[in-house]
Amino acid sequence: MKIINLIQDTQRTTFSYEILPPLKGTGIDKLYETIDTLREFDPKYINITTHRSEYVYSDLGNGTFRQNRLRRRPGTVAVAAAIRNKYDITVVPHILCSGFSREETEYVLLDLQFLGITDLLVLRGDKAKHESSFIPEADGYMHAIDLQEQINQFNKGVFVDGSEMKVTATPFSYGVACYPEKHEEAPNMDTDIFWLKKKAEAGAEYAVTQLFYDNRKYFEFVDKVKEAGIDIPIIPGIKPLTRMAQLSMIPKTFKVDLPEDLTREVAKCKNDEAVRRVGVEWCIAQCRELIAHGASGIHFYSIAAADSIRDVAKTIY
16 A cells, blocks of 8 residues: 555554664664564554765875775665565655666666565755765756656656666655755745645655654645645654754754754753653654644654654554
8 A cells, every 4th residue: 555545544643754774784683673662553654764875085004095985874675675574564765866876776666666665755865975065976866856757757667768668567656855944955935845846746645844843834834835736745754852962963954943942941951861851742742733733644753762752652642
């Protein structure tokens, strides 16, 4: 069943979350622990992030350096297959413009098709650490909507070189990302929503938001999206605070604001465990309000927050 059907074919707000593939060489057991922690809440699907290769430099000892490409978290496709095989849960691997050529993307799609994994989250992805602004790979894509077009053509049985597939299979369905507080590179909210509409028109069946801590901004965003004629579900993305350092790190990393009430409560905390409790309480209140306003699903970002999400889910699910 497609994600859009899982979202729509239920009477209660769906529970889903995102995980991070393990670092190269560390094994998958810790990831399984996260899934086991959250399994009791009947997740309808699990998203698996994808990470681009980065350049690293090796000192050759003679005043020169060798540039190498390294993927620190390989295995998104394999992790997706392993989770589905072990838990029989729908998995949604991320597929990126960032760090991938068109041909590399095509082989990812082929691998997923062989595995029978047909739900995707289509993203541009972040710029590389060494870049001042996003630069696509050679023969890659600058925008997620261009990646959508490749997937659409693949669904029609057409490869990137224009040749036709001899055998086709179940087509991919996909969602995209959206930003209640505007993508950091968008000049304004209206432009951001314009491109979200284009993504919906190109085939995106739902959108998952960047994390946020002020529900008013989500509700205002949803209203603007509807006014623009976009009728796909907008799934709120949530992550509870867990550490004091996040007061400065989250606004810097994700370009979102923390409400003053939340900031004030965290500032009173003496340690990270106290921050975690505040984060859980705030997240519970967020989720209750989102559910009361008819959110069809809530999507949790579980990285370094699985225990807090479990505490939230025990209260609201």
